Amino acid sequence: MRLNKILGIALAVAAVTTFSSASLAKDIVRISHTQIETHPDHIGFVAFKDYVEKKLGDKYEVQIFPNSQLGANEKVLELVKQGAVQFLSVSTANIEAFNKKYAVFSVPFLFTSEKAFEAFVTKPEVLAKLSSDAKKDGFEALGAFTAGTRNFYSKTPIRSVKDLEGKKFRVQAGPTNVAMMTAFGAAATPMSFGEVYSALQQGVIDGAENNELALTDQKHGEVCKYFSYDGHQMCPDLLVGSEVFLSKLSPEDRKVFQEAAVEAQTVEFAAWHKSVDAAKEKAKAMGVEFINVDANEFREKVLPLHQELLKANPAMKEMYDEASAFNANFK
Numbered sequence: 001m002r003l004n005k006i007l008g009i010a011l012a013v014a015a016v017t018t019f020s021s022a023s024l025a026k027d028i029v030r031i032s033h034t035q036i037e038t039h040p041d042h043i044g045f046v047a048f049k050d051y052v053e054k055k056l057g058d059k060y061e062v063q064i065f066p067n068s069q070l071g072a073n074e075k076v077l078e079l080v081k082q083g084a085v086q087f088l089s090v091s092t093a094n095i096e097a098f099n100k101k102y103a104v105f106s107v108p109f110l111f112t113s114e115k116a117f118e119a120f121v122t123k124p125e126v127l128a129k130l131s132s133d134a135k136k137d138g139f140e141a142l143g144a145f146t147a148g149t150r151n152f153y154s155k156t157p158i159r160s161v162k163d164l165e166g167k168k169f170r171v172q173a174g175p176t177n178v179a180m181m182t183a184f185g186a187a188a189t190p191m192s193f194g195e196v197y198s199a200l201q202q203g204v205i206d207g208a209e210n211n212e213l214a215l216t217d218q219k220h221g222e223v224c225k226y227f228s229y230d231g232h233q234m235c236p237d238l239l240v241g242s243e244v245f246l247s248k249l250s251p252e253d254r255k256v257f258q259e260a261a262v263e264a265q266t267v268e269f270a271a272w273h274k275s276v277d278a279a280k281e282k283a284k285a286m287g288v289e290f291i292n293v294d295a296n297e298f299r300e301k302v303l304p305l306h307q308e309l310l311k312a313n314p315a316m317k318e319m320y321d322e323a324s325a326f327n328a329n330f331k
């Protein structure tokens with residue numbers, strides 16, 4: 001009888017503890033990205049975390065995993081689909097394997113100015129259009145981060161388009177990038193961002209293409225001493241959210257996450273514009289020469305590819321037409 005009583009109390013205490021710890025427990029929101037902690041994407045996500053925790057800190061704890069800690073973006077996008085990771089910043093190039101319409105941003109020289117690119121990718125209607133297959137994709141784009149302009153850099157100088165011939169360049173994943181490099185007369189080696197430094201060092205590739213921050217943050221400038229401003233692509237990093245997670249939120253909570261994404265976007269853009277010149281100076285100190293090539297020569301070389309790409313991938317036609325027309329606002 002006595003023992004029963006003790007057991008009863010113990011069970012009751014256990015029940016209460018379980019109940020109260022469950023009601024106190026917060027939902028963990030995991031964010032993944034591939035950049036270092038001073039990178040604009042990370043700074044944007046810190047603003048996202050602060051916004052969510054300020055409004056809903058009693059319910060959610062936001063954890064940011066930088067530096068590909070959770071894996072390469074191509075893999076983490078799969079985890080986002082499954083709902084194991086809730087948010088990710090990912091280049092549109094990496095989404096091409098999941099939904100072909102995102103490939104539009106890999107079409108070389110799609111935008112005629114960085115201003116047009118920035119205004120286009122942050123248009124809520126553009127993000128909504130990209131996300132219209134969210135149920136099928138398992139994720140949606142709540143915001144866009146800029147990643148500047150992509151240019152070639154290499155161990156030997158690229159002064160004209162001819163200098164690309166026969167060289168091996170790392171590109172982001174996706175058939176559009178491979179087609180682009182072939183049109184440039186070079187060979188494409190697709191691989192994950194985190195693998196590029198050692199591939200350059202070991203001589204697996206002759207060069208890569210990216211923005212200025214890759215030279216410093218990823219140390220590519222230690223190996224590649226020539227960076228040529230041809231400006232062949234502008235690919236945003238989209239702030240994608242898991243559909244498994246988003247679809248379970250109340251409308252009020254969902255609104256907070258959406259507002260947090262817009263806040264992150266604003267903060268990331270500002271941080272980006274501050275970072276580029278600093279990265280350039282740092283790269284110069286590493287011995288990198290910045291070369292101003294005739295970008296028109298590069299553009300003309302791959303312009304015929306546009307029609308071929310559209311034929312092979314009609315899913316991107318609508319967005320291609322919109323982006324092309326949008327350029328006229330920034331002449």
Ligand code: GCU
Pocket residue numbers: 034073089090091147172192193209210211214237
């Ligand atoms: C940029 C971009 C990343 C992308 C990387 C790459 O750094 O911001 O999202 O993964 O380029 O070339 O893979």
